[in-house]
Amino acid sequence: MNLTTSSLICQWEPGPETHLPTSFTLKSFKSRGNCQTQGDAILDCVPKDGQSHCSIPRRHLLLYQNMGIWVQAENALGTSMSPQLCLDPMDVVKLEPPVLRTMDPSPEAAPPEAGCLQLCWEPWQPGLHINQKCELRHKPQRGEASWALVGPLPLEALRYELCGLLPATAYTLQIRCIRWPLPGHWSDWSPSLELRTTERAPIVRLDTWWRQRQLDPRTVQLFWKPVPLEEDSGQIQGYVVSWRPSGQAGAILPLCNTTELSCTFHLPSEAQEVALVAYNSAGTSCPTPVVFSESRGPALTRLHAMARDPHSLWVGWEPPSPWPQGYVIEWGLGPPSVSNSNKTWRMEENGSATGFLLKENIRPFQLYEITVTPLYQDTMGPSQHVYAYSQEMAPSHAPELHLKHIGKTWAQLEWVPEPPELGKSPLTHYTIFWTNAQNQSFSAILNASSRGFVLHGLEPTSLYHIHLMAASQAGATNSTVLTLMTLTPEGSELHILLGLFGLLLLLACLCGTAWLCCSPKKNLLWPSVPDPAHSSLSSWVPTIMEEDAFQLPGLGTPRITKLTVLEEDEKKPVPWESHNSSETCGLPTLVQTYVLQGDPRAASTQPQSQSGTSDQVLYGQLLGSPTSPGPGHYLRCDSTQPLLAGLTPSPKSYENLWFQASPLRTLVTPAPSQEDDCVFGPLLDFPLLQGIRVHGMEGLGSF
Structure with missing residues (x-):
């Protein structure tokens, strides 16, 4: 029952969720008993959507008379009703909360004690004629303390002094009231009021300790620790060290004023004792004397x-x-x-x-x-x-690695050991780790006395990450990482060898070019042919070797493939005189021919195109008359020059022009030579045989 609006406010729990649209209706009726008999019905109250409370106006109520109230819920599946509630509207009156206020300071009133708060409240105006009781709750603002309940408060008084609180602490306070002794409901808690308690002079014991400086014994460093004597001993804002001179009553000379737990000051020569106090805005603690005595007791x-x-x-x-x-x-x-x-x-x-x-x-x-x-x-x-x-610890630092030398497959490292540290156990060993670009890790354990290490088996032109770990009995510490790259294999040597090889190749080319230019007698592009201009006919006559002798079957003389008889001219006494003739030789009575020794069958079966091979071909020449009584002269030359039997349209530089065939496939015969032509006269136009007409005629005998 809200006396402000003079209406009865009813609220209910909707119940379990039905997942169907549900309508609620508040139903009530008047009754003169325990709601056993139903009187006049009261107009139904339908709440707004989503609300679970509804108000019955004052005009539908009959005070000091019971009424039955229930809630009806309805959806598509049916209707359900709550249990019926029978009550008198005046028995469920809920008052509005009073308003808390702080008391105004009065010069006549004594100030509140430490840890106390003085407050007052104003009751709800419409409820002034209603007897009620109230209760107060409070909690400190600092921390996560819970509410502390105080009550019931006196019925007649509208002011109250709350004590037992922490000094110099801010508190939050709230108040509520209920109709008393008649039944009713507690009002809501009033709006919060924040008040701060007064401070209390520190109630502590100060444990002190002092130390004199060695260079200046009159300079004293004083230490202290506050020990609270009560649960609420008051806050401390600072400390004062003072000295009271003897013979001066009431005179106090401060030596130090600080908020710390220590102080250094110069002690007067006549002072043997000082006083230490803790203070705040409410006062000071009891003074703690500090006596500077000599060390005269026994030692530990x-x-x-x-x-x-x-x-x-x-x-x-x-x-x-x-x-x-x-x-x-x-x-x-x-x-x-x-x-x-x-x-x-x-x-x-x-x-x-x-x-x-x-x-x-x-x-x-x-x-x-x-x-x-x-x-x-x-x-x-x-x-x-x-x-x-407190506990043994690992080394603080590991030595820093340095690269001393490096090669293609090795690297020499060194380091300077760290100096021994106080409180650290000595090193037991070193471990060096190195990792290549493929994340393959390698390690080696070294003695604690090691100062360097050489890494072997490294890959050329490869990147490595290296670090050193220094270990003791308490643990290990790693150094910074050193990154290095090995050298390229045969780097400088390869450049030197390539340079020398290039110089030698250039020198060989120059020498070969000079030799080819300065030696025109020998041409490597075709078979070697003797130079007639610088030789004699005798040098053309080779020594017949055993392998060069061709034997006819059953005879001791060489086989002759072709025989040409040279007849003497009866009119000419000179056997070597030239004669105009249609023969191939320039002499009228002599016919020059070449005799090819060998197997006639092989000669007939092999084509002429193979006569230019590098195999040695023997040439023979038979001179004389068949009617002559004496034997003929057989001249043989050991020459590697191939036969010029193939008459090519384009003669080579060493072929005679008379070997060239005419369009009618006839030989072009040169003009007769002069009278002193020999048997080789017709061949004197051959460039390579021009030097034979002057030299080398001694080997021909009577010819």
């Missing part, structure tokens, strides 16, 4: 440390006698990076303790310096320190 013995895991260190000792009241433990990175400002410290109040596990600011694979100082009643003992590694 058997201090040792070891790594439990990469993030913790265990430090142990043997307590002195008498037992101290506590210990101060400091730890930080060891040399070469020693810095007091980066050290972590803590105070152990148990004087009988024999060790402590350090977990704060411990990083793996580092060297730490740990210092333990015993604390006594009015003094302290000397500090003892020990070095420990």
Whole structure:
């Protein structure tokens, strides 16, 4: 029942999805009992599409009288009705929420205590005549805290002071109300109100530790740690270190004001004690005295440390006698990076303790310096320190590879070993890896004392990627990658050989050209023919070898293929006088002929075109008269010149013109020679035989 609109708002759950168009109708009726008897019906209420609530106007309601209400759902498959609800509209009244406000500060009113909030609210105006109760909820804005409920609030009061909150913290608050003692529904939560609690002076204990500088003992570095004494000890805005001079009541001289947890200041010569306080806007904490005493107590013995895991260190000792009241433990990175400002410290109040596990600011694979100082009643003992590694680590760097020499199938590498590192175990070995362009990997393991390595079996003119891995017991580290390419095989030698070969070829060509130009006597383009101009007839007569003698069957004389008889001219006493005749020779009584020795059958079967072969052909000449009583003269020449039997239309340079055939296939006979022509007279026009007429006639005897 909404008193603002004076209407009864009913809402329902639609039920399971039917996947059919469904219409809902709110039905109700008036009743004077427990809705057992049905009175006047109330007009049906049809909600809008998609809504599951509907309002019955005030004019259809009868206050303080029960009424029955239900919902009817209908679709194509049928009708369904919800269970009937019987109620009095005034029993379901829902009030509107009040409005929260902060209280205005009043000069007469005392300021709120730390952790408290003062607030008020304005109730809903139409509900002022209705008795109601309210409740408040709040939560801090920081973090993900849940709501905290406070109530019921006093019925008559419209203001309230909320305490027990965190100081200097912003809160969100909401309020709601319900009709009381009559039944009804809680109103919605009011709009949120944001308020901030007042601060509280810090309630902490400050653990302190100090250290004097070696060069200047009056310069003191003071450290402290706040330890909250309550769950809500208040926020701290800063710290003040002050000194109160003796004999000056109320005089306080500040030495340091900082928001850090350490401070360095110059201690006055007469000062033996300073005070440290934490402050905020609400006040200061209780002062913590810091006494600068000398180290007069006994020291610790058997201090040792070891790594439990990469993030913790265990430090142990043997307590002195008498037992101290506590210990101060400091730890930080060891040399070469020693810095007091980066050290972590803590105070152990148990004087009988024999060790402590350090977990704060411990990083793996580092060297730490740990210092333990015993604390006594009015003094302290000397500090003892020990070095420990949180965990052994691999080398930080691997040596860088350098290329020293390179060849076609090898490469020489070298490197400079890294200097030993403090806190790192020594190297155990090196491993060198190289990969070719086909992603084939190769490796070799070397001693830790190695300074270089030669890669063998590389491919010429190939690209390789090489890196070195330095390994120790704790791990390994790779170097940067070196990329190189092997040389081309026989690069410079091949160029030199090609150059020399070219020079030799050019020199041979020049020598051959000069030899051909300067030696006209010998021509390699045709068979070798003796030069008659530079020879004698006797040099033409060869020595008959056994293999050159042709024997007739059953006879001791050579076979003669053709025989021509030269008859003497009776009128001419000179046997070699030329005569005009139609014969081929210029002499009238002599006929020159060539006798071809050999097998006549072979001569007849072989064509004349084969007479120009390179086989040796023997020529013979028989001179004399058949009527002469004496034997004839047989002259034989060892010549490789082929027979000029083939009369070609185009004579060669060494053929005589009289060998050329006429169109009538007759020999052209030259004119008769002069009187002193010999038997070789008709051949004197042959260019190669012109030199025989002068020299070489001695071998002819009486001819």
